[in-house]
Amino acid sequence: DRIARNGLIWGPDHWHENYPMAKGDKQSPIEINSKDVQHDSSLGPWHASYDPGAAKTILNNGRTCRVVFDDTFDRSVLRGGPLTGAYRLRQLHLHWGSSDDHGSEHVIDGVKYAAELHMVHWNPKHGNFAGALKQPDGVAVVGIFLKVSGKYSRILQGIDNIKTKGKEAPFQHFDPSILFPKSRDYWTYHGSFTTPPCEECITWILLREPIEVSPDQMAKLRSLSKNGENEPVNPLVDNWRPLQPVKGRVVRSSFK
Ligand SMILES: NS(=O)(=O)c1ccc(C(=O)NCC(F)(F)F)cc1
Ligand SMILES: [Zn+2]
Numbered sequence: 001d002r003i004a005r006n007g008l009i010w011g012p013d014h015w016h017e018n019y020p021m022a023k024g025d026k027q028s029p030i031e032i033n034s035k036d037v038q039h040d041s042s043l044g045p046w047h048a049s050y051d052p053g054a055a056k057t058i059l060n061n062g063r064t065c066r067v068v069f070d071d072t073f074d075r076s077v078l079r080g081g082p083l084t085g086a087y088r089l090r091q092l093h094l095h096w097g098s099s100d101d102h103g104s105e106h107v108i109d110g111v112k113y114a115a116e117l118h119m120v121h122w123n124p125k126h127g128n129f130a131g132a133l134k135q136p137d138g139v140a141v142v143g144i145f146l147k148v149s150g151k152y153s154r155i156l157q158g159i160d161n162i163k164t165k166g167k168e169a170p171f172q173h174f175d176p177s178i179l180f181p182k183s184r185d186y187w188t189y190h191g192s193f194t195t196p197p198c199e200e201c202i203t204w205i206l207l208r209e210p211i212e213v214s215p216d217q218m219a220k221l222r223s224l225s226k227n228g229e230n231e232p233v234n235p236l237v238d239n240w241r242p243l244q245p246v247k248g249r250v251v252r253s254s255f256k
Pocket of ligand 2: 094
């Protein structure tokens with residue numbers, strides 16, 4: 001059936017059977033080894049100018065918790081850094097583990113974070129998102145690592161009313177810039193979606209400084225379910241893709 005065909009019912013090792021891109025040379029996530037990173041002094045700072053009014057809804061699609069934004073015009077955009085032009089914010093979502101010692105998709109010098117937040121932007125020069133995901137410069141994702149600490153920070157209020165798959169709730173007047181850490185230092189490399197169809201259209205911008213979330217915020221994420229409302233409970237955890245081969249790609253850093 002549809003679910004089986006889109007490969008999500010089987011693990012990541014089977015994705016390539018339906019999505020050949022999954023075995024490409026520029027797949028994500030990857031491990032970042034500082035010894036192999038090349039500092040690029042031409043990499044300037046990135047700038048996000050987000051309109052809190054662009055936030056629309058928060059939803060559980062059975063695979064992640066996603067906040068959706070109005071991307072029908074240049075309302076919330078990311079520019080600078082490795083990017084040429086302004087990329088429109090479309091959605092943000094997270095990947096997390098069943099315990100604090102893992103959950104991120106990218107791994108930094110062997111360190112796995114409890115979660116990884118992705119802010120997905122697309123290049124309007126390609127007309128629409130579907131067109132952008134067919135282009136090597138089509139999509140830009142800012143990745144922010146989440147570390148668990150006593151300090152309290154509301155990553156996403158509103159998680160309470162999207163417990164099960166298919167649940168959606170209004171999520172307005174939200175400026176995702178509040179999620180950025182103090183430092184703007186980043187790594188950047190060319191990669192792919194970490195879920196099918198695994199298109200190699202992403203300029204990754206991974207922030208070096210993690211943000212801190214409280215244990216109860218992580219517990220809230222882990223309380224989400226993959227199942228629909230009246231189905232057997234299937235906890236939504238460990239929705240991260242295993243590491244993919246670097247295949248000679250060079251990861252550049254904006255910092256020394
Ligand atoms: N985890 S990730 O790499 O940031 C990531 C970002 C976006 C999508 C996405 O829009 N999939 C829907 C599409 F495009 F129709 F396939 C998937 C993964
Ligand atoms: Zn993601």
